[in-house]
Amino acid sequence: MATICGVLISEMVRALFPHLARVCIDQVSRAGRTVRIRASTGTVEAACPDCGDRSRRRHSHYERRLSDTAAGGQELLIHLRVHRFFCRNTACVRATFAEQIPGLTVRYGRRSIPAGKVLAAIALALGGRAGARLTQRLAASVSRMTLIRLSRGLPEPPLLAGPRVLGVDDFAYRRGHSYGTILIDISTSTVVDVLPDRTADTLAAWLHAHPGVEIVCRDRASAYAEGTARGAPQAIQVADRWHIWRNLGEAVERTLTRHRHHLPSLIPTLVTQPTPSPPPQAPTPPRSPADRDDRIAVRTRERHSVVHALLKQGHGVREIARQLNLGRNTVRRFARADNPEDLLVHTGTGQRPKALDAYDGYLRKRWAEGCTNAEVLCRELRNLGYRGSSTAVRQYVRPWRARLPPTPASPRPPTVRQATGWFLRNPARLEPGEQRQLDTLTALSPQLAALRGHVRQFAEMMMNRRGRDLEAWINAVLRDDLPDLHSFVTGLRRDQDAVTAGLTLPYSSGPVEGHVNRTKMLKRQMYGRANPDLLRKRLLLAD
Template identity: 40%
Template sequence: MDLPTFLPYLNDLRLDEYTATTERITLRVAATSPTARCPTCRLACGRKHSRYVRTVADVSWGGVPVTLLVQVRRFFCANASCPRRIFAEPLPHLVDRYARRTCALRLALQRIGLALGGAAGARLAAALGLPVGRTALLALIRATPPPGGEPPRVVGIDEWAWRRGHRFGTILVDLERRRVVDLLADRSAEGTAAWLRQRPGITTVVRDRSGLYADAARRGAPGATQIADRWHLVHNLAEGLEDFLPHHRTALRSAAAAPGEAAGATSDTATGPLTPGRPRRGQQRAEEASRQRHARLVEQYETIRRLHAAGADVADIARRVGTSRRTVYRYRDLPEPPAPKRPHRPPRRRVLTPYEPYLLQRWQEGCHNGMRLYREIRERGYAHGASNVMRFVALLRRDEAAGRPAGTSRLTKAAPTPTARHVAGLFLRRPADLKPEQRAYLERVRQADVALATAYRLTQDFATMVRERQGERLDAWLAEADTCDVPALRRFAAGLRADLAAVRVGLTEAWSNGPTEGFVHKLKLLKRQGYGRAGFDLLRQRVLCAA
């Protein structure tokens, strides 16, 4: 019986018998070619020796597992000089030698394993009618040949973390074809340089600001053009701004207040507790924990300042205090201890907000009874408790007792002081993307402090250079940054000069490490799917074949 034409990998076989149940489909097939080629001398031979049956698993049909009983013939080799006397006919399009799965089934399981890993892949394969163990699936992943292709010319290099802050590796990406070309188990200049030396066709290396990969590129590909990634340039500038802005906290705080209002002018309208005598132990515990954290920061600040005044270097101070060098640099230059941080809570819509105008109107009409007001808004659709109304009424009474219009405490709030990170983000953002209140805030910041105005102008100039790739303006920007009154920008400019050639090309060419960062994120996903069994060989195989 001829096999259907929609099974092309079985076209060279003859179907002798089939059995179908709800749990398994069994096909007994045999080869139809009268001859077979000797695998050693490649001579076509037709003299048969014997037969035997191979049991091979195939891809499922409609979720039902399929088993092939393949009748294989043995032949005599007719070449007298061939060392092989007897051979079994090969079936290269159906099954490999000694394999118990067809090539189609092996390819399907490899794709499942590369996408999901061992345990998850085995569960999906069983649901699809392709039962396989997770260990066998991992073995199939390891046996997958790495993808071929042309040697890379433009390579992106970045680090990836086995364990963040402790152990790192290196990922290398072909930026022209957007695929991972290799994964290295360590983050070292020697290993990366050796990898680059083995590929002399590399003409461009895109990297971050790390001196390690810059050294590796110089040693492994001295003729290649190095490009500093633009995102890392902006990130370094933002870090410098975050260190600089806390020195001007007073200007940031005053600019955050409403126009014509001092920074602390709203303190007399703060609501405070409506029932001062009621103990609030949860709030007290949170405030005590916040005070203790701030006390530790102040102690750390004073220790860093004292050691710096005694002549200790930054690395020694960081080791003795137990903090990072960046923190030492920031605290060393701060004129005063860091201010306590207030927890950021996103604004929530209050259930009483839709009814507050009506309550204010009734209050002004002379109705000051809380329960009566509660019953009235219940008739208007309010479906919550009376305690919210009572608190609102108590707030109105306190406003009148203080000589303020009723509702002032509810409507007037102290303006929060933006964090240094938030202000740095505003400095880097396009002016057209800012909200009106953000533009007004930045205008007040620039008017309040000359150094902040200079920092904003130079930051916007550099951001424009990055977005529009205007590398020809870099020298003029560096000259202006070197003479400005912003220490953070002077240090940033000095760092750019130390890597000037790569920075200039990065601000001119279109290449970036964006695809590399994307593959690092995909690598994190694959690493977490390993459930502890992701050794480097397995992880590298999945990244190269699946990514």
């Protein structure tokens, strides 16, 4: 019976601790929260790690202490007695060597191989502090710096050739200052490599060193287009459809900004109510951009004239931005505007909507019921989601106390951003009211009607992968008076082959964008320790 129990225990040990199958367990004891296993080896012959000659001549023995993975929620410590052998090869630089147990020990290792793998996986998944907290449960407790050292010491997977379909995109080490490039195998959605910057030279050098890339998925960045053309001229470049659609949306928004004077026509006609006695004081109408003489208006007109004067002299946007100490996007905005009044529409006018306009109906109802205490009304509004102060409520109902009828909140026209959404969204997903407003808007302007048709045609071409129709669509756009859409077409012309491939082939930069988001998560998780070498390890090796 004792023999049977011994065999069962031996089989259980082999099943639960396969890495201990090659040693003889002499004793198992518990000290506090640590389980200690004393074991020894019965090795009679071992191979020299340098020359490979096998030796049976023992030199001595000594005890190694190895941290192992937790067992039953308790830390496991192995006291292993191993032998040292003489090397019989006189030409070998080693006189003696210590034996290593396959699957259990490594040279100079203070942890078992399974424990090292567990800690490496935790370090790659969670990083320093969070990983150190988890090791207290899953393995031997280690510090965050130990986990970081383990991550940095892991070997990178070898890469001799590039993937057939490569995805390229940039990410920020420090936004606005330094950027890197992440390379993705689109077929498997795995990280292939991480480049230290986002220049064309670096990408071209990588493509030269890793041949075999046939298709490159990228955004509309010129640096990646140039680097791909130089490093892999035979590869097909595919512009991402999401970025193309976004560029089209920006052109649509600029076009609607030019025709924003049609938006007030979408306000429904209000029912005229009889004038009460005494007549209420009419609200002050907002000033038009041409009538403004405030500081912002004067500065905007001066900058507009200076920017256009420099443009006529042949200066570029970058040079103008440097001379005037302005951002390049700001200079472009001034350059696109025909007159400064177009810019003043987007600057502050002092006629901002009040937060209480959304609760106007409720306030009127409670006022008619006899509740005239501003503090009580404010408490009731807070239950409805209001986040303002009671002073604002008191000022809002002040005209009502003077027995003047409250001025109803005037309906506001839709914004340019809202109208842009009507043009870009699927017509089947528009609300009936939005569809009516879109029909009214396009009926007021032939240019907007033409814009609506071009956007629909482009959407059908993109959804049905009809990139062969791109040239006909471009020619149709150029025949209409749509300057901002012409600018979009000019950008397509510069990158037409990649855009045509993006509208034809099924590949996109979606997997790359997903890994860029994952990179942002890893940076935040590392609490400022996202150095390029450590971030690279986690991107390349994490599951």
